[in-house]
Amino acid sequence: MIKDKNNQKIAPYRIxxxxxxxxxxxxxxxxxxxxVSIKGALMPDAHKGYGLPIGGVLAVDKAVIPYAVGVD
Known part of the structure; x- marks a missing residue:
């Protein structure tokens, strides 16, 4: 399990x-x-979005995050 500087669990992701x-x-x-985050990825053209970055992919468990889908 990966943790951030605040000792919070962070799902792994590939850049x-x-x-x-x-x-x-x-x-x-x-x-x-x-x-609910399981895994993620950032594509080569990733840039800042409104919630999830544009070019970001986030796999979640038993959830849908509307703000992370189709906001560009």
């Missing part, structure tokens, strides 16, 4: 690219701290 937008990475970190 598919280099030099990504720092805000996109921060948003993905926050999304992966949600209790």
């Amino acid at each position: 598919w690219g280099e030099n990504l937008d720092v805000e996109a990475v921060r948003q993905m970190d926050e999304a992966c701290c949600l209790p």
